[in-house]
Amino acid sequence: xxxxxxxxxxxxxxxxxxxxxxxxxxxxxxxxxxxxxxxxxxxxxxxxxxxxxxxxxxxxxxxxxxxxxxxxxxxxxxxxxxxxxxxxxxxxxxxxxxxxxxxxxxxxxxxxxxxxxxxxxxxxxxxxxxxxxxxxxxxxxxxxxxxxxxxxxxxxxxxxxxxxxxxxxxxxxxxxxxxxxxxxxxxxxxxxxxxxxxxxxxxxxxxxxxxxxxxxxxxxxxxxxxxxxxxxxxxxxxxxxxxxxxxxxxxxxxxxxxxxxxxxxxxxxxxxxxxxxxxxxxxxxxxxxxxxxxxxxxxxxxxxxxxxxxxxxxxxxxxxxxxxxxxxxxxxxxxxxxxxxxxxxxxxxxxxxxxxxxxxxxxxxxxxxxxxxxxxxxxxxxxxxxxxxxxxxxxxxxxxxxxxxxxxxxxxxxxxxxxxxxxxxxxxxxxxxxxxxxxxxxxxxxxxxxxxxxxxxxxxxxxxxxxxxxxxxxxxxxxxxxxxxxxxxxxxxxxxxxxxxxxxxxxxxxxxxxxxxxxxxxxxxxxxxxxxxxxxxxxxxxxxxxxxxxxxxxxxxxxxxxxxxxxxxxxxxxxxxxxxxxxxxxxxxxxxxxxxxxxxxxxxxxxxxxxxxxxxxxxxxxxxxxxxxxxxxxxxxxxxxxxxxxxxxxxxxxxxxxxxxxxxxxxxxxxxxxxxxxxxxxxxxxxxxxxxxxxxxxxxxxxxxxxxxxxxxxxxxxxxxxxxxxxxxxxxxxxxxxxxxxxxxxxxxxxxxxxxxxxxxxxxxxxxxxxxxxxxxxxxxxxxxxxxxxxxxxxxxxxxxxx
RNA sequence: GCUGGUGUGGCGGAAUGGCAGACGCACAGGACUUAAAAUCCUGAGGUGGCAACACCGUGUGGGUUCGACUCCCACCACCAGCACCA
Numbered sequence: 001x002x003x004x005x006x007x008x009x010x011x012x013x014x015x016x017x018x019x020x021x022x023x024x025x026x027x028x029x030x031x032x033x034x035x036x037x038x039x040x041x042x043x044x045x046x047x048x049x050x051x052x053x054x055x056x057x058x059x060x061x062x063x064x065x066x067x068x069x070x071x072x073x074x075x076x077x078x079x080x081x082x083x084x085x086x087x088x089x090x091x092x093x094x095x096x097x098x099x100x101x102x103x104x105x106x107x108x109x110x111x112x113x114x115x116x117x118x119x120x121x122x123x124x125x126x127x128x129x130x131x132x133x134x135x136x137x138x139x140x141x142x143x144x145x146x147x148x149x150x151x152x153x154x155x156x157x158x159x160x161x162x163x164x165x166x167x168x169x170x171x172x173x174x175x176x177x178x179x180x181x182x183x184x185x186x187x188x189x190x191x192x193x194x195x196x197x198x199x200x201x202x203x204x205x206x207x208x209x210x211x212x213x214x215x216x217x218x219x220x221x222x223x224x225x226x227x228x229x230x231x232x233x234x235x236x237x238x239x240x241x242x243x244x245x246x247x248x249x250x251x252x253x254x255x256x257x258x259x260x261x262x263x264x265x266x267x268x269x270x271x272x273x274x275x276x277x278x279x280x281x282x283x284x285x286x287x288x289x290x291x292x293x294x295x296x297x298x299x300x301x302x303x304x305x306x307x308x309x310x311x312x313x314x315x316x317x318x319x320x321x322x323x324x325x326x327x328x329x330x331x332x333x334x335x336x337x338x339x340x341x342x343x344x345x346x347x348x349x350x351x352x353x354x355x356x357x358x359x360x361x362x363x364x365x366x367x368x369x370x371x372x373x374x375x376x377x378x379x380x381x382x383x384x385x386x387x388x389x390x391x392x393x394x395x396x397x398x399x400x401x402x403x404x405x406x407x408x409x410x411x412x413x414x415x416x417x418x419x420x421x422x423x424x425x426x427x428x429x430x431x432x433x434x435x436x437x438x439x440x441x442x443x444x445x446x447x448x449x450x451x452x453x454x455x456x457x458x459x460x461x462x463x464x465x466x467x468x469x470x471x472x473x474x475x476x477x478x479x480x481x482x483x484x485x486x487x488x489x490x491x492x493x494x495x496x497x498x499x500x501x502x503x504x505x506x507x508x509x510x511x512x513x514x515x516x517x518x519x520x521x522x523x524x525x526x527x528x529x530x531x532x533x534x535x536x537x538x539x540x541x542x543x544x545x546x547x548x549x550x551x552x553x554x555x556x557x558x559x560x561x562x563x564x565x566x567x568x569x570x571x572x573x574x575x576x577x578x579x580x581x582x583x584x585x586x587x588x589x590x591x592x593x594x595x596x597x598x599x600x601x602x603x604x605x606x607x608x609x610x611x612x613x614x615x616x617x618x619x620x621x622x623x624x625x626x627x628x629x630x631x632x633x634x635x636x637x638x639x640x641x642x643x644x645x646x647x648x649x650x651x652x653x654x655x656x657x658x659x660x661x662x663x664x665x666x667x668x669x670x671x672x673x674x675x676x677x678x679x680x681x682x683x684x685x686x687x688x689x690x691x692x693x694x695x696x697x698x699x700x701x702x703x704x705x706x707x708x709x710x711x712x713x714x715x716x717x718x719x720x721x722x723x724x725x726x727x728x729x730x731x732x733x734x735x736x737x738x739x740x741x742x743x744x745x746x747x748x749x750x751x752x753x754x755x756x757x758x759x760x761x762x763x764x765x766x767x768x769x770x771x772x773x774x775x776x777x778x779x780x781x782x783x784x785x786x787x788x789x790x791x792x793x794x795x796x797x798x799x800x801x802x803x
Numbered sequence: 804g805c806u807g808g809u810g811u812g813g814c815g816g817a818a819u820g821g822c823a824g825a826c827g828c829a830c831a832g833g834a835c836u837u838a839a840a841a842u843c844c845u846g847a848g849g850u851g852g853c854a855a856c857a858c859c860g861u862g863u864g865g866g867u868u869c870g871a872c873u874c875c876c877a878c879c880a881c882c883a884g885c886a887c888c889a
Contacts, residue, residue, distance in 0.1 A: 333889090536808095616816095617808095626828085627827055677827075687843085746821085748821090748822085791870085
């Protein structure tokens, strides 16, 4: 029988027997939840990169099962989103149809890999049975005051309407190339910033990979600083936020965001209002891209007629507006200290503003002496009245105290993260279940009326007026108010692509529940997810959103855990053979089905495990699959060396136990490449030994099963170990078999290798050193030399430092 | 610019501060074969040498250490992400 038949045979058996379907509780077994991000069913289909991470997590799941766990390893589809909508527009077919077509391809691709997925729990975010609960969850946010309508900017193309960020290229519409501007629009937002502190601090309760924690922290952007009130000479006041209060004596100007309310309020006092107004207009036209443009010079405009007083020394300071100050971060106003902030420095040079150095330690005539360079170095203040001479760290405390005592400042924690704009003016998303009544205002759709289903429409294209295509379906839009029965209108915005994926891992726990989004008991059985694997591109936002939803649900008593994921890892990207990302247009996409047809799923899986470090990017190579195929053939051919025996023999006990240890540890650490390498070493040793007994082969097959599930199960049955491999148990390493009677160590003199000799590693250090010194060779080398130090690294090296 | 990451043979890549290059690919030689493929065995970082061996080798330059791919400082190159964050 060839591998195609074998793999098909076992995949059919697994499906028929429902081998990988799990119950939430299984007597005598502990639960384990292994999760991998569900795919977005794009028209591209899956490529070998997906297979690498899926089969990696499959290996983890399979090993856990063999270790006796009740394992949940689910899969689904994240089906709402822009790409399906675009394809729908292009092909003039409903997105539902596009998505089902793509899902069918995905399923076929996934199935032939032989993953141990519980397909009975499969979910699909665009299924009304699923998004009913996404809508229900939105209503919970609303009812707890965490969802509200607020104005937020959208990318606005005069021809095409509202655009997603990715539809804007170089500040222009990617379709019609018109200039894109920012336009405020009333939208639903979720108040994720209410959770900023906990989303930051609770990372300590998780075991995410360090760079992922850092990514989260940077995105949340917690900073501790001081908020200070500045009085206008002309009457009124405003606040600034700073993390560098120690530089307050260095202030030579202030910069307000162009949109700052103070500017309009003082219109009559501003002498150059025309100039100011023009600047504000220009700033509002700037696209996201232009505002983020890095090389551009800092623009701004002096506000003539407005000045303020620096509260520490009573000095009068000029006021500017500049579009690099953002109205929605901090207080929308900053103090500018050109000597100690490079951005302020450049601004000061451009506008001919004086500078005052207040921290000594660097020449500030060419560039600023910034906090990253002066913090923690013991630098002292100058030009700062009574604070001169203090270190920066002392001054931070002292100046803050003075300002707080004066009643003009308070300590303030700020977050870079902003509230989550949750509205999209698009068709292909979950309708936001709200109704706008002229009498009652915004009223949630009663829970009994959920789901609010997407109506069928003729056209999916965004409208020219910036409203969702749903707004054109009048018999869908017009409803009676659930409160008062008056004529009212549905919200026509839909949710963003992130919505469905923010809680899908919970639905897997209880996927068919029609009373709740998931029962508390089911969630308690599985959460937190033990291992969560996903792409680097999702380690910031998706992970944050999912944590946010869970925390909210935890607070209202619907989730049993404060943190939903115990650990999070992200795999490297499998690049095409040419070293660039696989993409259809470059023609370097490898379809797993093609590889499987030629070499088999087991070979593909082994190769993808072996090709390199799981967390690093790797280039695809066809040659490599061949080598994996060869390795599998070698494992099969071992059958010819089989002899009787129920116990591990003396000849193979070292290598088998070493392999058990290495493979077990490496799977736990997701170091699959070295696990496979160890299995190869083991197989090589078996060939050298020229025989293997049944117990030994059984051990080898068990260790290989997570990586090559089909062939190992086939051999398992063929060798009479049982009717299938579910009766296998993961072997345990006998550490006592790893102790060797003799090992070769290197002997060094002054850290240079002079000899290699065999020693008994069980001896203590003293005996080993004596043994080495008394060796004839070593004696000759050391003759007439004075040993001043002896170093022994167990089992590796002896080093004599001599004079 | 900021953030995160990477840099080791011809190639993919291994190495709790302890014999750099495990394992594999490609390559060479041998066995089997009429022959080829497949398979099995053997070899190999570079330079020099018949050889024993010597010297040089983990992006560059310093440092710590008996000992550095590994730790510290400075720099260079490449990849990915980004929201000018006060």
